[in-house]
Amino acid sequence: MSLRLIAQTLGLSITTVSRALAGYSDVAQLTRDRVRAEADRIGYVPNEVARRLQSGRSDVIGFVIPDQARGFDDRYFLNIIEGAWSRLSGTEFDLLVMSAPEGPGEVAAYRRIVEGRRVDGVIVPRIRADDPRIAYLNSVGFPYVAFGGRPDGDDPVVSVEIDCGQALGLAVEHLAAFGHRRIACLTAEKPYRFSQARADAFAAAAQRFGMEPLFMPGSLDEDGGRLAMARLIAQDDRPTAAVAVTDRMGVGALQTILESGLVPGRDMSLITFGDNPVVQFSNPPITAIRIPTQQMAEHAVEILIDLRDGIRRPVKELWDTELAVRASTGPAPGTDATTALAGAA
């Protein structure tokens, strides 16, 4: 099970065996074949740990799931893991996963894998304003990809995120075509960059369609969506449609709409961000912006591998989304459906 074993059996030096297995052309064809055959026979698989020590690299990509408190959409992080892994499988790389709640322990988690040389690079999700993880990684010059948002500050960063302008353009256009004139955005209270970026893009898109953007902040989970929607509904001149920056807020908002006796897609249209299964299977199903999370994660991993190998290749930072239209959006109250459809054309 080691090079030595093969070397002994064949009466060769470990060096030669190593080179033969690595496919070096400066090893005699015959020797190479013999070594290969013997390796196959005993089922040789190189010891990755030894290889890593020798090469000084770890051949591991790290990913820290933020928040044990299930404060976010479930499927999103699994998608990142599966996307990352689908790029890694077939390579010698491993995927290391940790989990840490926001707070002091969070940076500790990153220190651990960086300082212990456990990983060659990390994917950092859920970027926040003044993000201590980013500050740390920048300070030690460790390779990372900001996932789903762009850190503020002047340091050059590689990020992989959705094109919010395109995404919100899709959403607002869809609502405008249905005749909505007063629309709101349910945003996150915490300074998450993705929420901020989506809110900004919402404002821009609304203005492009001649509408005054409304905002209602809340926590990022179902309760946040619930409360924000309740406040929206209580308004004098309440909007006829809302866009929630996460699926979970959207699900909460939907519940409040139903509990208020309003009909989703008629009295109040709703669009969410993420398109996790939960919004596809709600009653009614929710129109949602679909994020190509898996492909984005694949690309993020690709970038990290390139970074480690010193390869410079173009990076695709902005990704387009799609709008999955479902029953939670419909003509604005007082709008003739036919008119709306005509408007859409």
Place this chain on the structure above:
Amino acid sequence: MSLRLIAQTLGLSITTVSRALAGYSDVAQLTRDRVRAEADRIGYVPNEVARRLQSGRSDVIGFVIPDQARGFDDRYFLNIIEGAWSRLSGTEFDLLVMSAPEGPGEVAAYRRIVEGRRVDGVIVPRIRADDPRIAYLNSVGFPYVAFGGRPDGDDPVVSVEIDCGQALGLAVEHLAAFGHRRIACLTAEKPYRFSQARADAFAAAAQRFGMEPLFMPGSLDEDGGRLAMARLIAQDDRPTAAVAVTDRMGVGALQTILESGLVPGRDMSLITFGDNPVVQFSNPPITAIRIPTQQMAEHAVEILIDLRDGIRRPVKELWDTELAVRASTGPAPGTDATTALAGAA
């Protein structure tokens, strides 16, 4: 950043430094303090890869998410990851995650981490009858914990799973108290051990309450639940309640109930397995059996660490569940609610 550096600065041997840092009491107190101080000063963190090579262990626990096709409940696997990690954090262990669809590539994923000595043990979820992963791990004698089900065969196995008898007892008792006399179980077509175990326990519990158990097989996802429920509803003497072996089947079943114009919790009661967020936020919310996945995963990791260290400690194989009662269950049609409640007492 290495022991050598500290040794040089302090004029000590590497060995002494290593021992001092490890806290060996046969190093002079003064020396220990000096080494500690110097280590802190330069921010020494041991190189994990070197440590692993030397010790012959990898200090990594592996977990392979089965199925890229999102064929199952989302939160379940994140719970396993977070549970496993919460036990691992604070130790020197890492958590390695892969993903593989069922099929030939699946065993290859396990071979990869076992043969490359990338992990010290693995958690194997979603055990199937005649499971090739289990066969492989047994054949090479590699430490693993079967998670959520017990493999068949004679080999001794450590498994961590729920007590299906207890769980289904809870569910069936709840339905019986509501006056239901004809109940069905939506099971999985594929030979998953957990589905089989739940079905068996369902039969036993139903018989204990003097009921004839009905079964309706389907795929484990929403569509499977949909179709199974549709067939159930189409029956001449249709049951008044159903238990689905997964949340996703349950969600599909709920949709079919609604689409058929039946009222969940009145015309048809429904209980699911898992208690993922999706069933808490559906309309109506679904009564569900809650699985303590995180704690179970913590324990699985504990077992694997013990296994590696040759420690023998009692293993908790069977875990109790709770029933989260929600609006999808109610009195059987034709039953007086008061009678039902009296029956429950």
Place this chain on the structure above:
DNA sequence: CTGTTAGCGCTTTCAA
């Protein structure tokens, strides 16, 4: 109490 030696399994000089 401290140091020397050896070795984990691999790859990379340098030499033959």
Place this chain on the structure above:
DNA sequence: TTGAAAGCGCTAACAG
């Protein structure tokens, strides 16, 4: 075309 030697950073065995 092959081999010997060195070393990645750490720990364990054995002396002193």
